Amino acid sequence: MQAIVDCNSFYCSCERLFQPQLQHRPVIVLSNNDGCIVSRTDEAKQLGISMAVPYFQAKDLIEKNGVTTFSSNYHLYGDLSWRVMETTRLLLPPGHVEVYSVDEAFVDLSHLPTENVYSFCLELKNKIEQWTGISVSIGAAPNKVLSKVANRLAKKNKLKTNCVVVLDTTKKIQAALQQTPVEDIWGVGFSYSEKLKVYGINTAYTLSIKDLSWGKRFLGGVVGMRLIRELKGFKSHSMQAPRTEKKMIATTRMFGRNVSEWQEIEEALATYTTRAAEKLRRQHSAATGIAVFLLKKAPIQLDAAYYNRGRQVSGYTQLDNPTQSTPDLIKAVVAIGKSLYEKGEVYKKAGVILSGFVPDSALQTNLFVAPIDTKKKKLMHVIDNMNAAYRNDVLKFGTSGTQKNWKMRSEKRSKRFTTRWDELCMVK
Amino acid sequence: MEFQEEAYEQKTGYTGAKNYQSAQVVQANATGFGAASDDFMERGIDLNEQLVRNKPATFFFRVNSDAMLGAGIHIGDTLIVDRSIQARSGNVVVAVLNGEFLVRRLQVQEHSISLLPENKKYGSIQVAQLSEYSTWGVVTFVIHNL
Numbered sequence: 001m002q003a004i005v006d007c008n009s010f011y012c013s014c015e016r017l018f019q020p021q022l023q024h025r026p027v028i029v030l031s032n033n034d035g036c037i038v039s040r041t042d043e044a045k046q047l048g049i050s051m052a053v054p055y056f057q058a059k060d061l062i063e064k065n066g067v068t069t070f071s072s073n074y075h076l077y078g079d080l081s082w083r084v085m086e087t088t089r090l091l092l093p094p095g096h097v098e099v100y101s102v103d104e105a106f107v108d109l110s111h112l113p114t115e116n117v118y119s120f121c122l123e124l125k126n127k128i129e130q131w132t133g134i135s136v137s138i139g140a141a142p143n144k145v146l147s148k149v150a151n152r153l154a155k156k157n158k159l160k161t162n163c164v165v166v167l168d169t170t171k172k173i174q175a176a177l178q179q180t181p182v183e184d185i186w187g188v189g190f191s192y193s194e195k196l197k198v199y200g201i202n203t204a205y206t207l208s209i210k211d212l213s214w215g216k217r218f219l220g221g222v223v224g225m226r227l228i229r230e231l232k233g234f235k236s237h238s239m240q241a242p243r244t245e246k247k248m249i250a251t252t253r254m255f256g257r258n259v260s261e262w263q264e265i266e267e268a269l270a271t272y273t274t275r276a277a278e279k280l281r282r283q284h285s286a287a288t289g290i291a292v293f294l295l296k297k298a299p300i301q302l303d304a305a306y307y308n309r310g311r312q313v314s315g316y317t318q319l320d321n322p323t324q325s326t327p328d329l330i331k332a333v334v335a336i337g338k339s340l341y342e343k344g345e346v347y348k349k350a351g352v353i354l355s356g357f358v359p360d361s362a363l364q365t366n367l368f369v370a371p372i373d374t375k376k377k378k379l380m381h382v383i384d385n386m387n388a389a390y391r392n393d394v395l396k397f398g399t400s401g402t403q404k405n406w407k408m409r410s411e412k413r414s415k416r417f418t419t420r421w422d423e424l425c426m427v428k
Numbered sequence: 429m430e431f432q433e434e435a436y437e438q439k440t441g442y443t444g445a446k447n448y449q450s451a452q453v454v455q456a457n458a459t460g461f462g463a464a465s466d467d468f469m470e471r472g473i474d475l476n477e478q479l480v481r482n483k484p485a486t487f488f489f490r491v492n493s494d495a496m497l498g499a500g501i502h503i504g505d506t507l508i509v510d511r512s513i514q515a516r517s518g519n520v521v522v523a524v525l526n527g528e529f530l531v532r533r534l535q536v537q538e539h540s541i542s543l544l545p546e547n548k549k550y551g552s553i554q555v556a557q558l559s560e561y562s563t564w565g566v567v568t569f570v571i572h573n574l
Contacts, residue, residue, distance in 0.1 A: 086484040154469075424506070427507065428529060
């Protein structure tokens with residue numbers, strides 16, 4: 001059997017852990033830059049607040065009902081996520097936990113006899129809740145797709161299921177599939193679900209009785225075939241090894257306000273590059289490809305039927321030598337940025353994407369170019385260590401600026417209760 | 429399930445300190461007459477080993493009241509709180525009563541829960557049946573500045 005452990009309203013649960021007066025009250029968390037609603041409690045859901053809706057659209061509803069609103073506090077969520085995953089890992093054999101996202105992990109239960117799965121899942125749920133204070137739902141089934149189906153049912157009726165649903169018989173699987181609309185199957189996006197409905201397939205069950213060859217023809221080839229196979233109860237997705245090395249690192253963010261001065265854009269690009277370069281060095285890679293994009297503000301059209309997105313401009317450079325040094329990367333990024341920038345335009349967002357990685361241990365240098373400077377590597381190592389030890393970027397590059405007027409909005413962020421000595425939770 | 433209980437026992441130690449590697453042991457590496465003490469070097473004293481028994485379940489709080497002065501808990505002290513320990517009567521705990529964090533000594537009797545202060549200025553709190561109460565975690569250590 002396989003299971004998925006999924007935190008309940010994760011970001012909101014993190015906020016509630018240190019603000020217990022919010023228990024049983026509607027709470028929402030906004031995305032970066034206070035743009036959209038990314039997490040909501042059941043109480044907020046009942047008020048009719050939807051996910052991924054822009055904040056300003058739901059603002060009336062939120063204020064009228066006294067919904068407590070938070071900006072994202074990734075320091076807090078990251079720390080609590082680690083705690084949930086670590087607790088899960090401690091209760092399972094090595095290699096049986098695949099962290100799937102910040103609030104979800106697939107768990108391999110093949111070491112347990114089927115009749116013990118339910119009591120184990122309940123135990124796991126209770127332990128995670130007791131140790132970390134974060135409540136989770138667990139769905140268990142013969143494979144990943146069905147465990148997601150089980151998890152959805154566990155979450156839907158928390159009181160009745162006690163947040164644990166195990167699909168261990170054909171009968172239970174069938175009943176669960178009948179209760180699952182196609183659009184709620186893991187891996188079926190909006191456009192596929194619309195297509196499926198045209199064929200009269202509305203529930204996961206009707207899809208599960210289709211032939212594999214049908215899936216191959218109408219549901220994106222091998223992917224669709226695998227999906228139907230899993231719905232039938234066979235296993236097609238195996239547990240994945242943690243993705244420690246990324247093939248691409250992107251840092252893209254919305255500006256806190258409209259930006260049109262080159263100096264501010266340069267500062268933002270340099271700051272994003274600094275972040276991306278840190279990640280690059282952490283995985284011991286050096287980059288050869290650099291892409292930069294700028295997103296312009298959309299012209300305002302009052303009677304537009306749908307949200308209008310601004311025009312995006314982007315540029316790419318292939319470096320002669322792979323590098324992991326922040327100043328080298330900033331230089332290249334700023335050069336691309338400058339070629340894209342147009343005076344008088346208003347920008348909303350910028351991004352830096354590093355790619356074409358090679359390991360930094362054997363920086364393969366061009367035959368006709370001087371070998372990579374080990375001094376630079378040492379310098380970056382020292383800077384990284386100091387910033388990690390003293391926090392708040394004690395050492396940074398001049399280009400990234402000191403004012404940062406363009407920085408993201410996060411007006412309602414709670415304290416970093418678990419990662420900063422001076423922001424600990426108070427107790428009377 | 430028995431075997432799982434056993435697994436918890438083995439695994440609940442401080443996991444952070446176990447990441448310590450033998451290469452991190454400090455040695456004199458003297459160039460002159462070989463430092464005899466190198467053979468006896470071990471890892472230094474790590475406070476985490478002593479104070480954090482179960483890392484994913486350990487949290488820190490800042491004290492903002494003198495209610496537990498008698499237990500040696502002063503205003504401004506740091507509390508180390510372990511959520512994985514089952515709270516028993518007599519433990520100093522961080523409790524949540526009607527949405528507020530309190531540090532008190534827990535007293536569990538057959539039909540009632542009380543939160544006892546250790547300072548005469550404060551009265552003990554009998555947790556009413558209808559109030560919203562939960563024990564957040566057990567206080568295991570206090571860090572006090574002298």
